[in-house]
Amino acid sequence: MKRTLLFFFFLFGLFVESQAQLGNRKPINRAEFIRLMQTVAAGLNENNGRKAADCFTLDAIYSEPPNKQIYRGRDRIFEFFGGWKGRPKVVQMVWHHLTFDEQTQVGSGEFTLTNGSSAHGMVSVKIREGLIGNWREYFYQSALDWNGFILQNPF
Numbered sequence: 001m002k003r004t005l006l007f008f009f010f011l012f013g014l015f016v017e018s019q020a021q022l023g024n025r026k027p028i029n030r031a032e033f034i035r036l037m038q039t040v041a042a043g044l045n046e047n048n049g050r051k052a053a054d055c056f057t058l059d060a061i062y063s064e065p066p067n068k069q070i071y072r073g074r075d076r077i078f079e080f081f082g083g084w085k086g087r088p089k090v091v092q093m094v095w096h097h098l099t100f101d102e103q104t105q106v107g108s109g110e111f112t113l114t115n116g117s118s119a120h121g122m123v124s125v126k127i128r129e130g131l132i133g134n135w136r137e138y139f140y141q142s143a144l145d146w147n148g149f150i151l152q153n154p155f
Helices: 002-023 030-045 049-053 074-080
Strands: 056-064 069-072 092-101 106-114 118-128 131-141
Touching: 030 049, 030 092, 030 106, 030 118, 030 131, 049 074, 056 074, 069 074
Parallel strands: 056 131
Antiparallel strands: 056 069, 092 106, 106 118, 118 131
């Protein structure tokens, strides 16, 4: 009985400590934001949904407004990213521009996503606890590569 109680208190202590560490995460800086977004892209490019989904908070919201798609929670996002089986088609994601406001913890990026066809788009994200808490994306299907897509307004 004594061992059981000690074991319970040990587990409880680990849980409290891990929750305290999560809750005490400091705001991230621009370099950490870029690393986080590159990790999402790397996970998708490697067909590793877990790697990409682990960049999101447990209660994250991933959406394409107004109601095209919405996934609530890391587990649903993981399934959207292919789950344990992976996606049937190889996905390649490339970031073109990433910007981040350290004070508000809001960032954005332009991207190209290829998986048989191409789409170019933009995403806005809100960082919470060092991870992506909100992801809102907009994109356009296009046969053009990135340079052709932005031809009239490159920067």
